[in-house]
Amino acid sequence: MSLIRSHILVCTGTGCSSSQSPKIIAEFEKQLAAQGMDREAKVVRTGCFGLCALGPIVTIYPEGACYTHVSVEDVEEIVSEHIVKGRIVKRLLNRGGEGEGPATSLTETRFYKHQQRIALRNCGVIDPENIDEYIGADGYSALGRILTERIPPQQVIDTVKASGLRGRGGAGFPTGMKWQFTHDAVSPDGIKYVCCNADEGDPGAFMDRSVLEGDPHAILEAMTIAGYAVGAHQGYIYVRAEYPIAVKRLETAIRQAKEYGLLGENIFESGFDFDLELRLGAGAFVCGEETALMRSIEGHRGEPKTRPPFPANKGLFDRPTLLNNVETYANITWIFNHGPEAFAAIGTEKSKGTKVFALGGKITNTGLVEIPMGTTLRTVVEEIGGGVPGGKKFKAAQTGGPSGGCIPASLIDTPIDYESLGAIGSMMGSGGLIVMDEDNCMVDIAKFFLEFIVDESCGKCSPCRIGTKRLLELLTKITEGNGEPEDLDTIEELCNHIKQSALCGLGQTAPNPVLSTLRHFRDEYEAHVYEKRCPAGVCKALIQYLVDPSKCKGCTRCARGCPTGAISGAVRAPHIINQSKCIKCGACMDHCRFDAIYKQ
Amino acid sequence: MKSLADLQAIREKMQRQMDLRDADGDQIRVVVGMATCGIAAGARPVLTAFLEEIEKRDLKNITVAQTGCIGVCRLEPIVEVYVPGQEKVTYVKMSPDKVPAVVSEHLVNGRVVTDYTIGAAE
Numbered sequence: 011m012s013l014i015r016s017h018i019l020v021c022t023g024t025g026c027s028s029s030q031s032p033k034i035i036a037e038f039e040k041q042l043a044a045q046g047m048d049r050e051a052k053v054v055r056t057g058c059f060g061l062c063a064l065g066p067i068v069t070i071y072p073e074g075a076c077y078t079h080v081s082v083e084d085v086e087e088i089v090s091e092h093i094v095k096g097r098i099v100k101r102l103l104n105r106g107g108e109g110e111g112p113a114t115s116l117t118e119t120r121f122y123k124h125q126q127r128i129a130l131r132n133c134g135v136i137d138p139e140n141i142d143e144y145i146g147a148d149g150y151s152a153l154g155r156i157l158t159e160r161i162p163p164q165q166v167i168d169t170v171k172a173s174g175l176r177g178r179g180g181a182g183f184p185t186g187m188k189w190q191f192t193h194d195a196v197s198p199d200g201i202k203y204v205c206c207n208a209d210e211g212d213p214g215a216f217m218d219r220s221v222l223e224g225d226p227h228a229i230l231e232a233m234t235i236a237g238y239a240v241g242a243h244q245g246y247i248y249v250r251a252e253y254p255i256a257v258k259r260l261e262t263a264i265r266q267a268k269e270y271g272l273l274g275e276n277i278f279e280s281g282f283d284f285d286l287e288l289r290l291g292a293g294a295f296v297c298g299e300e301t302a303l304m305r306s307i308e309g310h311r312g313e314p315k316t317r318p319p320f321p322a323n324k325g326l327f328d329r330p331t332l333l334n335n336v337e338t339y340a341n342i343t344w345i346f347n348h349g350p351e352a353f354a355a356i357g358t359e360k361s362k363g364t365k366v367f368a369l370g371g372k373i374t375n376t377g378l379v380e381i382p383m384g385t386t387l388r389t390v391v392e393e394i395g396g397g398v399p400g401g402k403k404f405k406a407a408q409t410g411g412p413s414g415g416c417i418p419a420s421l422i423d424t425p426i427d428y429e430s431l432g433a434i435g436s437m438m439g440s441g442g443l444i445v446m447d448e449d450n451c452m453v454d455i456a457k458f459f460l461e462f463i464v465d466e467s468c469g470k471c472s473p474c475r476i477g478t479k480r481l482l483e484l485l486t487k488i489t490e491g492n493g494e495p496e497d498l499d500t501i502e503e504l505c506n507h508i509k510q511s512a513l514c515g516l517g518q519t520a521p522n523p524v525l526s527t528l529r530h531f532r533d534e535y536e537a538h539v540y541e542k543r544c545p546a547g548v549c550k551a552l553i554q555y556l557v558d559p560s561k562c563k564g565c566t567r568c569a570r571g572c573p574t575g576a577i578s579g580a581v582r583a584p585h586i587i588n589q590s591k592c593i594k595c596g597a598c599m600d601h602c603r604f605d606a607i608y609k610q
Numbered sequence: 611m612k613s614l615a616d617l618q619a620i621r622e623k624m625q626r627q628m629d630l631r632d633a634d635g636d637q638i639r640v641v642v643g644m645a646t647c648g649i650a651a652g653a654r655p656v657l658t659a660f661l662e663e664i665e666k667r668d669l670k671n672i673t674v675a676q677t678g679c680i681g682v683c684r685l686e687p688i689v690e691v692y693v694p695g696q697e698k699v700t701y702v703k704m705s706p707d708k709v710p711a712v713v714s715e716h717l718v719n720g721r722v723v724t725d726y727t728i729g730a731a732e
Contacts, residue, residue, distance in 0.1 A: 013661045013662070013664050013665040013674070014627065014630075015630075015657075015661055015673065015674040015675070016630070016675075017630055017631055019631070050657075050658075050661065071630045071631045072630050072631075072637070072639070072673035072675055073675065074631075094644070094676075095644055095645065095676065095678060096641075096642075096644055096675055096676030096677045096678065097677075097678055135631060136628070142620055142623075142624050143624060143628065145617060145620045145621050145624060146620070146621055146623075146624025146625050146627070146628045147624075147628065148621070150617055151614075151617060151621070154614045154617050155614070158613070158614050270611045271611045271612070272611060278611070278612070278613065278614070279612050279613065
C-alpha cells in the first residue's frame, strides 16, 4: 500500500450526523473510488470540531482546509477539485463567519483563536472508533507509564492535586482531594469503585456528549488511572440513553481496549486489574446528582440520599466510590503527559486549566468552545461566539443551567472562573452557556428553568417538591399580569428557604435562576407587577398586538394569515385586531409587509 | 498488548499517518503540478512514485500535495519542494525514475538534485 497523502475528516458528532454527515461520508467514499483516489486519500470519521452552527464540517489535510455547510451535492466537486487537482473549493470555506474573509483553516478563525484545547484535544482530530488513532495521539501512554514504572498510587494522586484540577461537573471540588479521600477510605471487604458521571442534563449543554463521541478512550484511560490510584478494580460509566452515538462509541472503545488488554486483567503485566461497564440512565435530571446516580446504578429508583456519609466513604453498594464528571476525566491524561505544572500554569489563581462551554441561544457561532479559565465573558460572546445575530443587543448570559444564574450585560467583563461567577450569583455549572438578547424576558427565563425543575424534582424532600411548585405558581401569576407587590418578597423568602432546606444539590440550587434574575433584573419583575407590562414583549397576557392605522394599507394579508379570524377591515382601509379573539401568536406581524403591526 | 514497547510500536505507526493532520507543522511539502498540462505530461505516476518512495523509506514529516498549473507547461511534470526555512526548489520534466534520487538526495540528505531543477533545463 502506498502512503495516504490526504485525510478527509468528517464530523460525526450528533449535530453534524443529524445534518447528513453519514450520507456525506458515503458519497466521499463513492466519489474517491469513482475518481481513482481511494488509494491516496481516506475518509476519517471524527468527533465534534466545535463549530456546530456551520455543520456539517469537513476538514481536508494536509492543507487543513475547513469546509462548512457541506451538502451531499458538494462532495463530487470537492473530490474532483481539491483531491484530484489540489484546488481548494473557496466557495465552501467558512461561509458563516461574519465580518471576516474566508478562512482556509479552522485555526485561523476568530472562533478558534482564543481557545485552548485540552479536554477537547482529540475531538475532531482523531477517529473515535479507532483505538490505534487514539494511541497515535499519545493515548494510553500515561497509563502505560504509571503501571509499568509502578508509580505509587499516592504519587499519582499528588500529581492530580498539583495540577489544581477541580470538578468540571459544576461544583468545582478539588479533584485530587476527592481521589485522596477515596484512596484513604477503608472498605470492609476491600472493594472500591470508580464512576463517571455522564448524565448530562442541563438544557442546552452538550460538552460531555461531545467528549464521549469524539474521544471515548480518553475517559477509559483516565478512569483506569483513577482506579489504580484509589484502589478500585471496577468502574461504571453512567451515561444517558438519549445519547445513542456516545453509547455506541463507548461500547466500541471498551471492546477495543479489552482486545488490546488495556482493560481487564493484568494490564501491562503489572498485576493490576480494571474493568469497566456502562449503565444507561433513563433521562432523569436528578440522576446527575451523585448519590441519586449511584442509587440508579444499584438498580433502584434514582433518588438522592443525605450526605454525609460522602460517596468517598460510603458510595456505590456502600463501598468507597470515586465519582468524577466526563470533562474532569478528559483532563487527566493530558496532565500526566504534559506535567501538572503545565496545567497549573493555565487559568487563574484558584481555577486552573480550561473549561468547555456549549454556546447556545442568541449567538452567531453556536457550538462547543474550550477556553482558559479567567477568559472574560466578553471574549466568549463577542469574539469566539461572533456576537448576537441580527444586530440585537446582548442582554445576559445564563450559565449553570437550572442550578445557575444570569450574568447581565453590565458584568460582561467578568472573568469566567469558579469564584468570580459564584460572587455574582451565578455558577460555573457543567458548561451550558445560553446567550440572551433584548427579546428575552428575564421573568419568563426564570419561569422556564423552574418549570424544568418542577418536572424533574424527584419528590423525595418537601422543600423541592412543594417549594419549587409554589415558586412556579408565583412566577406564573406575575407573567400573567396578576402579580402583587408582596409577591416579590414572598418569592425571595421562599427561595432562601428552599436553598437552605432541600436535600440535594438539585433542590438547593433550584432557586438560583430566580434569585439571580431578581437581583440583576428587578426592574423587569417590577414592570410586570406594578405596570402590568412585559418590557421584552414576551409574556402574552401583558402584550397587545395593534395596527398602526397610518401605516396600514388594508392589503388583508394579516387577516388572511390570522389563525383565529381576529382581524377585520375592508380592503384598502386600516384593519383592526379584536383583542378578545387574539391569541397573540404574532402571525399578523410576520405577514405584514408595511411594518404596520406593533406590540405593546 | 503486554508492554510499553507494544504500545510504542502502534503509536509510531499511527503518528506517521497522522502527522498529515498537523496543518501548521514544520513539514517538508512536495507539491506536484496537476493541471491538465501536468496530468497530460504524466504527473500522476510521478505523484504515485513519491508516495511509494516515501512509504518505502518510512519517512516522517513529509506531505505530498498537488497544485494547479505552475505556468511553465512546456516543462511539465513539475514538482516543487518546500523545506521550511529554505527557498523552494522547482524540479522540471519529472518522471517516476527520477523520483528516488530526489527523495534520497533532497528530502533525506538535504542536497538539491541540480540536474533536474528548472535552472538546469533552462
